[in-house]
Amino acid sequence: MVVNKRKKNSRQRGSHTHGWGAMKKHRGAGHRGGRGNAGTGKRADQKKPSIWGDPDYFGKHGFVSKSRAPKISAINLRTIDESLPIWAAAGLVNQNNGVFSVDLTNVGYNKLLGSGALHKKCAITVDFSSEQAIRRCVSLGSTVTVRYPRQEKQTKEKQTNESKAKESAKLARQATQEAEE
DSSP, X not given: OOSSOXXXXXXXXXXXXXXXXXXGGGSTTGGGTSSTTTTOSTTOSTTHHXXXXXXXXXXXXXXXXXXXXXXXXXXXXXXXXXXXXXHHHHTSSEEETTEEXXXXXXXXXXXXXXXXOOSSOEEEEESEEOHHHHHHHHHTTOEEEESSOOOOOOOHHHHHHHXXXXXXXXXXXXXXXXXXX
């Protein structure tokens, strides 16, 4: 380690440009064609090769999703079966009469998937679940409580039947009102 190092400007005395080459090269960013990516327009020459290497420089890319769908962090039955002893030791799972009560949101998951099998009886509470996971749990003697159950999409046939039923109910009401008058 050098203790008494001379200052750089005193060592540059007499060198006219102090290590910057021609004097005009040390006057702001004009020598470089602007700072950063300035001057990299479509027709610029000075920084064109660096633009060629960037495929995302020109044009629009992607979109911003306006969806408010929750982020899904899923877990399989197999993983739950392997993790139950660890969660029980950590106090994240309760055990009553040989049945583990598991709230998957406390463990950091919000969807239950049906891959694998459970070898212990469980009462699972979760935000979302696949139908296969529910079937497998029930067949193995466990229960699944889904906080936000999936709503069935209505088919066109179902919609037309409902609209016809509403119309007939409306006509029936009108007929009873007319009969009362």
